[in-house]
Amino acid sequence: MHKLLLIIKREYLAKVRNKSFVIMTFLSPILMVAMVVLIAFLTKLNDGDKQIIVVLNESDYFGNEFVTTESTSYVNFKNIPLSVAKDSTVNLGFYGLLHIPNASTLEEISEQTFFYTKEAPSTMVLDKLEQIFKNRLEQNRLQELGVSKKEFIEIDKAYAINTATFSGELNIKGFNEIKAFIGGGFGYLIMMFIIIYGGFVMRSVIEEKTSRIIEVIISSVKPFQLMMGKIIGTSLAGITQFVIWIISASILLTVLILVFDVDPASFDTTNQLAKNGMPAATSVSNISEKAMALGAEIYKIPWVMLISFFMVYFLLGYLIYSSIYAAIGAAVDNETDTQQFVFPVILPLMLAIYVGFFSVFNNPHGPIAVAFSLFPLTSPIVMLMRLSSGIGEGGVPVWQVILSITLLIITFIGIVWLAAKIYRVGILMYGKKPSYKELYRWLKY
Structure with missing residues (x-):
């Protein structure tokens, strides 16, 4: 345990002290805020034309x-x-x-x-x-038919069927899609974090392998401990960077709003409709009613539960994929040789995003959505999309959540065990690009 902590500390400090890490940690929020300001400026400039x-x-x-x-x-x-x-x-x-x-x-x-x-x-x-032209033609046709505009409005009045759960709670049309987008946003963050920081783990292993430092390290540390230390140390560095990004970007946006007196109402959809000659009074009433209803429903989303499960699925998903990335880094001599192995790793993540959106949108409790939310390589993303509707009645059944997390833990242990076997052999292999057949042979050693 002491050696594992030393490796975690070494990986964390090596990452956060890196010049490129420090520069991007403090430069990225500035670039993101600058992009937001630029978009707002260009939008205002475009509206002014x-x-x-x-x-x-x-x-x-x-x-x-x-x-x-x-x-x-x-x-x-x-x-x-x-x-x-x-x-x-x-x-x-x-x-x-x-x-x-x-x-x-x-x-x-x-x-x-x-x-x-x-x-x-x-x-x-x-x-x-x-x-x-449509309004004028409509008015002319109504006059020819002897129907007044007011009468036609009553005839053409829109209809929306009332929906509610069996417990009596009213539903809003399209709100399932909004909840899926919220869960999908959390899932997309997991995917991006895995791709970025999983690659850091892989490159870290390759660098130590090519510099032959690894030969000295494994003489006193087990490959399993070394791999776990790299995964945890790199993930802690990544979390540190994200926290700094969120805090600094929030401070910068607040300062810009106060200093430059940015008016949030400039992005109001109602004002934009009025500017474009649309019937403002009608749009205001309709949009306000829908916005209030949607706001009430969004407030009801179990945010504490969703964020808690986000942390669970984020941690387990990252550990699984980082183990795979570490095994890939141990199997090759340079980053160019990783291309044949990286794409199959990213494919389940891409599949989870796209298939998850389509399946959860159409039927969040259908067989496709359930299957992808239980399959360990896609469940961190798809299950979060489903969990936005809650757990229990009307949401994801409790047994599916428990089974999903259990399968993730079992898969993580299994992949770490397999990755450690590749790691044990691959970190000492030089000068040859391994094939899938050779990797399979390493697993049997």
Whole structure:
């Protein structure tokens, strides 16, 4: 035990004292915050670029429909030929020209209307123009049928079926997907941590093997102890780095908000809808009701339980994959030779992310979701997606959680045992790129 602690201490100090580790630990939060600020600045700059559209209306069906907003202005041309209107629009540097010709019916006018631009117009601009024509056509068709706009709104009123659990709790449509995204976010963090810091363990083994330091170390330490020390020491260094990132990034964001007086409302979806000429009053009421309902449901998510299980699955998943990475590092002489072994290791993680999202979204308690949440190489990610709905009634059955953790522990012990056998032989092998057949032979020694 004393030797294991010494190895953990050595690996931890060697990692945190590394210049590149120190630089990236303090530089990464600055880069992340700078990226957020840059995105906010570019968004504001993009919103500030007002688009001017010329309207050449030759019909009697349109009058005050084209209303200027914060993002779009309309300039009316009258009694001039289309060719002159095109030249004027280009020379004045306006965004585009909307030509509404004259015809006997509104249907014919809509079919013959063209929007001219220098380049392909944005979808948002087209959506706004098409909405204007859609509303006008709808109003005209209703008048022909003798139906008022108010009556049509009542007829066309949306319907959503009420859903609830057998215990009487109301459900919200689409909330299962939101919960799966939350769990998937935790799972994605596990995957990224495994890929980044599992690679650190592998490179650490390769460096010591190529420098022949390993030959001295294993004379006094068992390969199993050495491997465990590297895994734990590197993971502690990684956790230290993440904690520093979270704290420093939070402080930087707070300082930027206070110093530069950043208004969070600038990212409000409701304001963006109003800017784009959408019916703000309707969107405000609908979005507010949905936001309040979603906020109440998100508050009900068992966050303490979810974070606790995140730590459990994170630890067990990282230990399993780090053992595999350490075995790969012991089997090769340089990082180039690891490519044939690394991809099969990453494949279950990628499979867990993509298959987990699709299966949990469609049916979180279906056979595919359950199977992937129990399979040890994918369960740290898929089970977290399912656990966002809770444990017990309406959530993941308790026996599945217990079985999943038990299988992870058994798998970890088994992989460590197998990896230690590869480690014991591979750390002394030089000059030859091993094949899968040779690795299998090492396991039998």
